[in-house]
Amino acid sequence: MNTQKNCWWFIVAQGQILLQPQGDLVPYGNLDDLPLTSALVANKIEIGEYQSSPCYLVELKEPRDVGFGEYDDLRALLGRVDDRLFDIAGRAFQLLLFYKTHQYCGQCGQKMQAIDWEVAMQCYPCKHRCYPRVSPCIIVGIRKENKILLALHRRHQKSNNQVFTVLAGFTEAGETLEHCVEREVFEESAIKITNIQYVTSQPWPFPHSLMMGYTADYLSGEIKIDPRELVSADWYDINDLPKLPNEGTLARKLINRMISQCD
16 A cells, blocks of 8 residues: 555544544554555545645545554544544545445436546546535524523433534525524524624534534524424523533534623
């Protein structure tokens, strides 16, 4: 296998990433130092640059003990590494998903081929080309005086993971991001908001979202949840908050921002 020294290696097998127990968690150095043979490697793709060093996705055919780390879920990196490093790890997983789900042309059904000068799959018989899917969505923190609207989503309704977070939803065709914020908030909680302000964005590779983060102020209405999306929702005083999303998530960044604005 051709290798390059001083690289970051995002080694993935069966949906998990190999993490070392110290430092930046993601292996760095010469791939020749790892006991990985060409027979074990399914794909090796350059996916970007971090701290002036190239980053490579290495997909293994099966998990292999390399003697220095363990395989873990991608979420294990949240809040534990630099945001940029997490984003590149997320890119690795999104590219794997893209290549696996675009083996055949959606227009004519023929086998597609990977293009070597950009991230895309090409159907040469009908010339149809596909790029990695990115799903835009909004996430919004809503403040009412010294209280924050937090909800328990159905996806978080687990006995050991009762996480309360802000509202979010996917952007629909023909919709601005600001309109999406208003619509999602009203659909999920029946309240109206004002003073919508963009804060920042975060790639969210579960599986291929791009989250645009906003804050807003309460305007009117009483909370009435959409039971298809939420288990509960309420106003929580900033000095008495339930279990929140992990550091490193955009949801937590929005919550922290609102708390600082209330001080």
